[in-house]
Amino acid sequence: MTTSNLPTAAVLLIGDELLSGRTRDINLQQIAEFLAPLGIPVKESRTVSDTQADIVEAVNALRSKYTYVFTTGGIGPTHDDITADAIAAAFGVGIGENPEAMAILESRYAETNIELTEARRRMGRTPDGAKLVANAVSGAPGFQMENVFTMAGVPSIARAMLEDIGPRLETGAVVHSVTVRAPGLREGDIAAELGKLSAEMEDVSFGSYPWFRSIEDSGVHLVARTIRDDLIASIETKLSEIVVRQGRTPEVVKQRA
Amino acid sequence: MTTSNLPTAAVLLIGDELLSGRTRDINLQQIAEFLAPLGIPVKESRTVSDTQADIVEAVNALRSKYTYVFTTGGIGPTHDDITADAIAAAFGVGIGENPEAMAILESRYAETNIELTEARRRMGRTPDGAKLVANAVSGAPGFQMENVFTMAGVPSIARAMLEDIGPRLETGAVVHSVTVRAPGLREGDIAAELGKLSAEMEDVSFGSYPWFRSIEDSGVHLVARTIRDDLIASIETKLSEIVVRQGRTPEVVKQRA
Numbered sequence: 001m002t003t004s005n006l007p008t009a010a011v012l013l014i015g016d017e018l019l020s021g022r023t024r025d026i027n028l029q030q031i032a033e034f035l036a037p038l039g040i041p042v043k044e045s046r047t048v049s050d051t052q053a054d055i056v057e058a059v060n061a062l063r064s065k066y067t068y069v070f071t072t073g074g075i076g077p078t079h080d081d082i083t084a085d086a087i088a089a090a091f092g093v094g095i096g097e098n099p100e101a102m103a104i105l106e107s108r109y110a111e112t113n114i115e116l117t118e119a120r121r122r123m124g125r126t127p128d129g130a131k132l133v134a135n136a137v138s139g140a141p142g143f144q145m146e147n148v149f150t151m152a153g154v155p156s157i158a159r160a161m162l163e164d165i166g167p168r169l170e171t172g173a174v175v176h177s178v179t180v181r182a183p184g185l186r187e188g189d190i191a192a193e194l195g196k197l198s199a200e201m202e203d204v205s206f207g208s209y210p211w212f213r214s215i216e217d218s219g220v221h222l223v224a225r226t227i228r229d230d231l232i233a234s235i236e237t238k239l240s241e242i243v244v245r246q247g248r249t250p251e252v253v254k255q256r257a
Numbered sequence: 258m259t260t261s262n263l264p265t266a267a268v269l270l271i272g273d274e275l276l277s278g279r280t281r282d283i284n285l286q287q288i289a290e291f292l293a294p295l296g297i298p299v300k301e302s303r304t305v306s307d308t309q310a311d312i313v314e315a316v317n318a319l320r321s322k323y324t325y326v327f328t329t330g331g332i333g334p335t336h337d338d339i340t341a342d343a344i345a346a347a348f349g350v351g352i353g354e355n356p357e358a359m360a361i362l363e364s365r366y367a368e369t370n371i372e373l374t375e376a377r378r379r380m381g382r383t384p385d386g387a388k389l390v391a392n393a394v395s396g397a398p399g400f401q402m403e404n405v406f407t408m409a410g411v412p413s414i415a416r417a418m419l420e421d422i423g424p425r426l427e428t429g430a431v432v433h434s435v436t437v438r439a440p441g442l443r444e445g446d447i448a449a450e451l452g453k454l455s456a457e458m459e460d461v462s463f464g465s466y467p468w469f470r471s472i473e474d475s476g477v478h479l480v481a482r483t484i485r486d487d488l489i490a491s492i493e494t495k496l497s498e499i500v501v502r503q504g505r506t507p508e509v510v511k512q513r514a
Contacts, residue, residue: 016464020298021285021287023466024281025282026281028278028281030278032276033278036277041277042277042278045275046302046303049300049301076444076465076467078451078452078464079448079451080463114443117446119445119448119452120445120448122448138469154468156469190335191336191379192376198336199336206337208333212394212411212413
């Protein structure tokens with residue numbers, strides 16, 4: 001657990017397919033987007049392979065450092081789905097069929113007339129002492145062990161599991177953000193002014209993110225994040241003025257950054 | 258450095274925008290895809306914020322554990338670009354303007370008639386003892402410190418830097434793969450057979466990746482990876498047979514997995 005008063009989160013993405021390049025992860029982004037309005041910033045993410053020792057090491061490093069850990073991947077029915085065993089090992093507890101999880105699987109497979117094979121029964125195993133996380137998409141649940149939430153890797157299922165987890169989380173201070181888009185601007189032109197503004201406003205985190213699609217379509221997004229809602233209007237003005245002083249036209253983007 | 262004979266890699270993605278959900282990373286995937294034909298598997302990836310202590314801790318953990326570390330992000334001209342300083346701190350060396358890097362920047366900005374501001378000169382700073390990594394896209398170089406390669410976060414620039422880094426890498430055993438697509442199949446139906454095949458073929462790593470777009474458009478990709486090129490044809494047959502035994506039609510996918 002963190003010693004600060006504000007909750008923090010880490011994400012642990014589990015799967016050979018993410019490290020081989022076969023699959024491009026989207027779960028880190030969707031978890032961050034889910035947690036942001038709850039005031040729980042993601043501070044670190046790790047991606048490891050389907051190897052027990054690697055999962056155990058990462059889970060233990062992260063759960064002692066952050067308020068919450070969210071894992072994705074490796075809870076299906078096949079031989080490479082070893083996340084539940086690894087979480088049990090990380091917590092030094094046993095693992096076995098969870099009666100509540102088995103009841104969900106039995107009812108789900110009975111409804112759909114699909115055989116509940118030995119392999120599928122593996123999806124009802126949880127570390128001893130785990131609480132279930134509901135899976136509104138395909139039935140087989142995730143689970144919670146203390147501050148660690150274990151979710152599916154399939155993005156639609158992970159998203160559904162977050163909905164079940166949300167009410168269990170202690171919320172923090174919501175981060176507000178401003179994004180000013182500046183077509184034609186180059187980072188080097190505003191770096192000094194942006195750095196000065198950043199030094200002046202300690203409660204605000206400023207970032208600049210260039211894009212280059214072509215010579216004609218390039219520019220910079222200036223982004224500010226703060227829990228101080230009262231500062232948003234003045235930040236928007238200051239960032240816009242920086243862009244105007246470079247002879248460019250600022251566009252305030254009305255979306256989360 | 259790893260103690261094994263085969264080279265390994267880790268990726269360190271640096272940037273608040275990746276953890277806030279603003280940006281969905283693509284560099285892990287493109288680095289993995291670049292390294293795969295060189296026989297250098299990515300074994301771990303971490304994502305950290307633009308905070309020196311976090312970057313230093315991750316760089317030092319990864320560079321002692323893997324043959325190579327590839328970092329992306331944080332080497333632009335603005336105040337939040339602190340990666341070069343953090344790498345210097347991780348190696349316990351100083352940092353300063355690199356004459357070779359400054360010559361590249363001076364020539365580049367003279368050509369394009371853009372002022373080489375104080376902020377832009379920051380992009381010519383490298384940790385003491387660094388070798389440069391060429392940036393064919395926008396000039397400002399990355400750099401190499403021992404087994405750590407520091408690259409830009411903009412994907413097109415990171416891609417160009419990998420081309421310059423490639424010849425410096427010791428290559429390993431290339432991993433070959435087979436992907437069999439099985440529309441309509443469910444993981445639980447083939448988990449037992451796939452687990453048995455995995456236990457029989459120790460030199461091969463098997464994975465199964467379900468997709469669910471809708472009831473009509475769902476299925477499983479069965480993927481096998483091995484450095485044993487001579488096994489590929491028989492694996493393709495065995496995986497196809499597993500699918501056929503479930504009354505489904507296997508489709509061999511002719512692309513890297």
